[in-house]
Amino acid sequence: MRAYRIAYLGNDGEVAMGLESALKDDGLQFLSAAGDYQGMEKAVSFKADVVLWDKDNLPPEAPFPLEQIRKSGLANQSIVAVVRNDDLEGAVKSLAGGASDFIYKPLKEDPLPRVIAALNTGQKQRRVDWCNRVIEDTNDQVKGILATLTDPAYIVSPEYQILWMNRAAEEIFGEGQRGGACHHIFYDRTEPCEVCAKNKGAARWRATLKNGKSYRFISAVIRNSKGEVEKLAVGTDITPDQEVSKIHKTFIANVSHDLRTPLAAIDQYVNILLDGLGGELNEDQANYVDVIRRSSFRLHNLIENLIDANKILSGDYKLKMEVVSIQDILDVVLGRLESQAADKGIMMQVQVADGLPAVYADKSRIAQVVANLAGNSLKFTEQGMMQIRAGFMPRDEGRVIVSVEDTGIGVPKEDLGKIFDLFYRVEKDKVYVEEGAGLGLSISREIIRAHGGTLWAESMEGMGSAFHFSIPAYKGQAPLR
Amino acid sequence: MIGGERLSDGEGQQLILVADDDKDLVLALSIRLRAAGYGVIAAHDGDEAYEMASANKPDLIILDVRMPAGGGFSSIDRMKHSLNTRNIPVIFLTAFDDEEMREQGRKLGAVGFFRKPFDDSEFMEAIAGVLAKA
Numbered sequence: 302m303r304a305y306r307i308a309y310l311g312n313d314g315e316v317a318m319g320l321e322s323a324l325k326d327d328g329l330q331f332l333s334a335a336g337d338y339q340g341m342e343k344a345v346s347f348k349a350d351v352v353l354w355d356k357d358n359l360p361p362e363a364p365f366p367l368e369q370i371r372k373s374g375l376a377n378q379s380i381v382a383v384v385r386n387d388d389l390e391g392a393v394k395s396l397a398g399g400a401s402d403f404i405y406k407p408l409k410e411d412p413l414p415r416v417i418a419a420l421n422t423g424q425k426q427r428r429v430d431w432c433n434r435v436i437e438d439t440n441d442q443v444k445g446i447l448a449t450l451t452d453p454a455y456i457v458s459p460e461y462q463i464l465w466m467n468r469a470a471e472e473i474f475g476e477g478q479r480g481g482a483c484h485h486i487f488y489d490r491t492e493p494c495e496v497c498a499k500n501k502g503a504a505r506w507r508a509t510l511k512n513g514k515s516y517r518f519i520s521a522v523i524r525n526s527k528g529e530v531e532k533l534a535v536g537t538d539i540t541p542d543q544e545v546s547k548i549h550k551t552f553i554a555n556v557s558h559d560l561r562t563p564l565a566a567i568d569q570y571v572n573i574l575l576d577g578l579g580g581e582l583n584e585d586q587a588n589y590v591d592v593i594r595r596s597s598f599r600l601h602n603l604i605e606n607l608i609d610a611n612k613i614l615s616g617d618y619k620l621k622m623e624v625v626s627i628q629d630i631l632d633v634v635l636g637r638l639e640s641q642a643a644d645k646g647i648m649m650q651v652q653v654a655d656g657l658p659a660v661y662a663d664k665s666r667i668a669q670v671v672a673n674l675a676g677n678s679l680k681f682t683e684q685g686m687m688q689i690r691a692g693f694m695p696r697d698e699g700r701v702i703v704s705v706e707d708t709g710i711g712v713p714k715e716d717l718g719k720i721f722d723l724f725y726r727v728e729k730d731k732v733y734v735e736e737g738a739g740l741g742l743s744i745s746r747e748i749i750r751a752h753g754g755t756l757w758a759e760s761m762e763g764m765g766s767a768f769h770f771s772i773p774a775y776k777g778q779a780p781l782r
Numbered sequence: 783m784i785g786g787e788r789l790s791d792g793e794g795q796q797l798i799l800v801a802d803d804d805k806d807l808v809l810a811l812s813i814r815l816r817a818a819g820y821g822v823i824a825a826h827d828g829d830e831a832y833e834m835a836s837a838n839k840p841d842l843i844i845l846d847v848r849m850p851a852g853g854g855f856s857s858i859d860r861m862k863h864s865l866n867t868r869n870i871p872v873i874f875l876t877a878f879d880d881e882e883m884r885e886q887g888r889k890l891g892a893v894g895f896f897r898k899p900f901d902d903s904e905f906m907e908a909i910a911g912v913l914a915k916a
Contacts, residue, residue, distance in 0.1 A: 566806045566807045
């Protein structure tokens with residue numbers, strides 16, 4: 302390890318000798334030089350860590366020469382003043398002028414502790430300076446990278462003030478917007494957007510910008526060299542390619558058409574047979590035909606679900622938004638769910654909180670989500686109960702939360718993060734326990750997301766599961782999607 | 783087999799033209815409709831559907847959308863522009879599920895739109911309803 306270097310700049314031979322013998326004994330390197338510019342230069346080439354500046358180098362009334370010392374190249378070192386032991390005023394003035402400490406001369410006590418303290422102060426300052434330089438360099442590099450992106454990126458202050466935008470963002474929002482409020486300039490809103498008001502830290506959101514394109518944004522908190530927190534947001538263009546969308550849409554329409562066509566014929570002939578239009582069937586024959594009917598029905602459902610999933614997951618669908626109460630939404634599916642629960646001998650409870658506000662939603666799509674969640678609950682619950690509850694979101698009266706809870710098999714902890722993945726299916730002992738394509742939860746999450754809401758799950762294996770979604774309550778205007 | 787010929791020769795029967803390129807489905811529908819007491823004639827492409835409608839003046843036409851030689855939309859367009867056939871009610875029966883298509887069918891003058899596979903009883907009720915008005 303390098304030995305620390307201490308430089309005395311002054312003309313007091315006695316002090317120089319005293320310091321030299323004391324510090325060298327302790328393994329430090331020592332330089333004594335004149336208390337002038339030449340001395341300072343010597344201290345620079347000596348690479349001094351601490352500079353001891355003799356106050357007698359200058360007339361008593363002269364201010365402490367911090368600036369001169371710094372300019373000479375001793376930019377970060379701790380400067381310790383050496384003052385006469387009867388010059389308390391000189392000591393105070395030195396500290397006020399920027400010295401990190403002082404020692405009295407002639408030396409009476411061991412200077413080492415004061416020198417070490419000064420070393421620490423100097424190192425701390427150097428570390429802070431270094432960190433700030435790294436932060437500044439990194440920020441510059443990040444900005445340099447972001448500047449070349451073809452997608453928009455910007456930095457805002459915690460007060461929602463635009464601090465920086467890249468070229469792509471300027472092309473969308475115009476130049477010279479620095480200093481303006483982001484929610485106003487980006488979205489013509491008078492108040493900060495919900496996503497920022499709610500998330501002080503990193504966040505994700507989607508937005509349609511003034512150029513008509515859709516973007517997925519990710520934001521992160523960064524710190525500038527002054528220690529101030531800023532938010533960096535980077536968008537990714539997720540606008541579907543019109544030509545590809547058109548091909549995709551036509552392809553799906555044709556495939557669905559060709560899958561449904563033979564199903565129609567199967568259905569017709571099955572019904573002709575079951576209705577006896579092709580002659581009377583004996584009991585066995587009727588049973589066999591009924592198997593065809595049920596299989597065809599399952600196939601039909603599977604095809605329709607796949608087509609629906611494709612529409613939703615590719616964003617090729619329109620929500621029919623209306624102001625509707627949660628009770629009205631639940632009424633769409635409760636009858637069917639009640640009979641399913643009754644068939645399985647599972648108790649079903651429904652609770653809707655008093656005074657719950659309406660929501661602005663696509664009634665049948667939200668009902669589809671409830672049916673999906675409750676259908677899963679019933680599928681994976683052999684005994685006990687299922688509960689559907691609707692109420693106010695805790696700590697957020699602007700949102701309504703709907704929960705579907707059961708006493709079923711639950712979801713293993715390691716799978717809880719995967720259940721919303723496309724084609725995820727519950728496997729038990731490596732055997733699929735129930736039929737299903739593994740589409741329901743992905744579709745549900747997408748529908749809730751399109752409503753500006755969130756869908757999440759909690760579960761304890763063997764104890765049951767709880768699925769919750771929250772969507773904004775209706776406040777008299779359509780929410781930002 | 784079925785194309786062009788009258789599948790029922792009873793007197794006073796209401797006559798339905800079924801136009802679909804899926805011959806299996808046409809046969810199934812004609813069995814079902816005959817069992818319900820209707821007369822059935824069949825066509826398997828767009829041109830044939832128009833010609834059969836002009837020649838036989840059925841009481842109702844069940845029309846597929848996608849067929850060779852002019853699909854259902856071009857057939858209905860021609861029928862609605864011909865004095866002979868303009869008043870015959872048309873019900874579309876297609877495996878497409880497209881709101882725009884449904885709207886186009888309505889604009890062209892169809893009185894119903896069913897998607898394959900379809901519910902038998904709803905379908906038969908719709909037919910009875912349309913024929914009762916005629």
